[in-house]
Amino acid sequence: MHAITLDTVSKSYGDHCATDAVSLAIEPGRFAVVLGPSGCGKTTLLRLVAGLERPDAGRITLHGRDVTDLPPGQRELGMVFQSYALFPHLSVAENLLFGLKLRRTPRDERTRRLRETSELLGLEALLQRKPAQLSGGQQQRVALGRAIIGGRRTVLMDEPLSNLDAKLRHEMRRELKSLARAFDMTVLYVTHDQAEALGVGDLVVIMNHGRIEQIASPDALYERPESLFVARFIGTPPMTLLPLGDGPDGPVIEGTGQRVDISGPGAGRVLGLRPERIEVTEDGAGIAAEVEAMEYLGADAVIACRVGPHLVSARVPGRLRPRLGERLKLGWSREAINLFDAASGGRLPDPTSPCPELFTTHRRPSCTAATS
Numbered sequence: 428m429h430a431i432t433l434d435t436v437s438k439s440y441g442d443h444c445a446t447d448a449v450s451l452a453i454e455p456g457r458f459a460v461v462l463g464p465s466g467c468g469k470t471t472l473l474r475l476v477a478g479l480e481r482p483d484a485g486r487i488t489l490h491g492r493d494v495t496d497l498p499p500g501q502r503e504l505g506m507v508f509q510s511y512a513l514f515p516h517l518s519v520a521e522n523l524l525f526g527l528k529l530r531r532t533p534r535d536e537r538t539r540r541l542r543e544t545s546e547l548l549g550l551e552a553l554l555q556r557k558p559a560q561l562s563g564g565q566q567q568r569v570a571l572g573r574a575i576i577g578g579r580r581t582v583l584m585d586e587p588l589s590n591l592d593a594k595l596r597h598e599m600r601r602e603l604k605s606l607a608r609a610f611d612m613t614v615l616y617v618t619h620d621q622a623e624a625l626g627v628g629d630l631v632v633i634m635n636h637g638r639i640e641q642i643a644s645p646d647a648l649y650e651r652p653e654s655l656f657v658a659r660f661i662g663t664p665p666m667t668l669l670p671l672g673d674g675p676d677g678p679v680i681e682g683t684g685q686r687v688d689i690s691g692p693g694a695g696r697v698l699g700l701r702p703e704r705i706e707v708t709e710d711g712a713g714i715a716a717e718v719e720a721m722e723y724l725g726a727d728a729v730i731a732c733r734v735g736p737h738l739v740s741a742r743v744p745g746r747l748r749p750r751l752g753e754r755l756k757l758g759w760s761r762e763a764i765n766l767f768d769a770a771s772g773g774r775l776p777d778p779t780s781p782c783p784e785l786f787t788t789h790r791r792p793s794c795t796a797a798t799s
Contacts, residue, residue: 430613436485445471460628505574683735699765705741713758
């Protein structure tokens with residue numbers, strides 16, 4: 428039985444379709460992150476699950492129970508908002524206990540849950556303070572505690588870390604994931620920060636224009652995006668995308684005569700490469716490129732190279748300090764290649780080649796030896 432199920436759920440605001448026949452199933456105990464650009468429908472999706480919005484069509488099920496028409500209070504969900512939504516006139520303890528008091532939980536039970544939750548979140552010394560006396564990270568912990576103190580199996584989080592500084596966000600990501608595992612919670616987490624999504628999620632849902640583009644684990648999403656949109660959206664810098672054409676000897680990079688070794692035609696296809704999979708070759712093999720910009724990052728550096736009309740980003744060791752205007756040769760292995768259909772934007776089957784290691788920097792066998 429799935430913890431959260433959306434079956435062709437749609438929601439429109441006037442002429443704007445916020446979610447378009449979205450179907451999604453999340454297993455219990457998963458930390459699922461909904462990621463996408465502003466206006467893609469991710470917050471609307473969360474509000475539909477929470478019961479703060481009602482779908483125009485489709486069905487929503489929580490742990491096997493149809494909650495499509497139920498109000499938020501009857502869905503047995505915890506929720507952490509971006510603004511934390513703490514009562515400023517109540518102490519930390521009173522904020523944590525507020526929901527339990529509304530549900531008339533017995534006093535002994537409230538005391539036990541308060542003790543357990545405050546110990547787990549490190550709030551024991553802060554129970555008598557007001558929210559204004561807490562740091563951003565402490566307020567975030569109180570908001571999380573209020574969501575889980577009632578024993579909710581499913582918790583919704585709407586960009587809960589966006590008000591924290593970068594260092595604290597990184598620390599809280601680890602804590603959130605640890606707490607979710609400790610409580611065996613199912614989490615549906617909305618963010619626009621891709622580093623956050625890949626860092627905390629064991630399942631990432633990419634949305635675009637109200638539809639789901641891809642659902643995958645973080646590593647699968649990054650290494651094998653299913654569309655040009657996901658390839659462009661995920662990664663800093665994003666995947667280099669090179670339109671291909673047909674040359675006299677096979678596929679070439681469009682606008683250049685430089686050949687790429689993949690099977691089949693080039694026209695109508697797009698070659699995708701992650702920057703860290705592109706190498707500066709030392710044996711003269713690969714494609715010719717001219718350094719246009721460089722960003723030094725310490726252990727590594729990102730160089731932007733011009734290949735005909737295209738820019739290629741390569742993440743290289745920081746000790747490499749090419750000069751602007753310097754000409755280099757760039758290469759990659761067969762495993763680095765992603766191919767997309769230029770018209771539909773969809774991913775094509777992984778390429779095969781009679782000589783798949785044409786662009787690697789190490790010594791390789793000839794095509795004849797490789798296929799014998």
